[in-house]
Amino acid sequence: MSNTPMAANPLTRAVLEIDEYASGLGWDQPARLFALVDTTRLRAQEPALADQLGLADEQETSGLTPIEQDEIPADRPLDEFLATIAWPDAVTGCALTVERLMLPPSAEAQVPQGLDETKLTQWVAEHPERQEVRMTVAVLRDGARESALRLREKDSATEVLTGADLVPGLAEALAATFEG
Numbered sequence: 098m099s100n101t102p103m104a105a106n107p108l109t110r111a112v113l114e115i116d117e118y119a120s121g122l123g124w125d126q127p128a129r130l131f132a133l134v135d136t137t138r139l140r141a142q143e144p145a146l147a148d149q150l151g152l153a154d155e156q157e158t159s160g161l162t163p164i165e166q167d168e169i170p171a172d173r174p175l176d177e178f179l180a181t182i183a184w185p186d187a188v189t190g191c192a193l194t195v196e197r198l199m200l201p202p203s204a205e206a207q208v209p210q211g212l213d214e215t216k217l218t219q220w221v222a223e224h225p226e227r228q229e230v231r232m233t234v235a236v237l238r239d240g241a242r243e244s245a246l247r248l249r250e251k252d253s254a255t256e257v258l259t260g261a262d263l264v265p266g267l268a269e270a271l272a273a274t275f276e277g
Contacts, residue, residue: 133190192235
């Protein structure tokens with residue numbers, strides 16, 4: 098993923114790498130889940146897999162390698178699916194990329210009261226100020242978090258917004274996959 102900007106933090110680099118990968122697949126994609134593993138440990142313990150992932154020749158001595166997991170079931174709410182995940186010890190963190198419709202804060206006051214989830218989703222989908230956004234959120238076992246947001250209307254690597262607290266609810270759900 099050679100176009101990924103170099104970020105100082107390995108978690109930020111991993112999030113941007115996943116965002117770039119998802120961008121290459123285009124829009125209207127299902128949610129994708131990734132395990133994050135320590136690249137140095139992966140090379141040492143799983144050299145064949147590291148070679149398959151193209152990591153054998155990389156010079157970087159620290160970092161995280163995202164490994165895409167099996168497809169997320171489309172017939173199940175995301176929060177229910179995430180609640181079923183238990184990661185092995187070799188997994189340092191995890192990340193999820195998902196597309197959603199978003200409204201600007203100015204539109205939140207216009208939301209009709211008493212809508213069920215289906216009607217609210219339809220109302221947002223029909224709102225003239227809606228934005229399509231791809232969110233990539235990652236968490237580590239130690240509690241570190243990072244997110245990347247890409248708007249469909251500004252679909253460019255230079256327009257990706259990053260920050261630790263951009264999607265706190267999703268970060269909490271991902272962090273919960275390491276509990277218990």
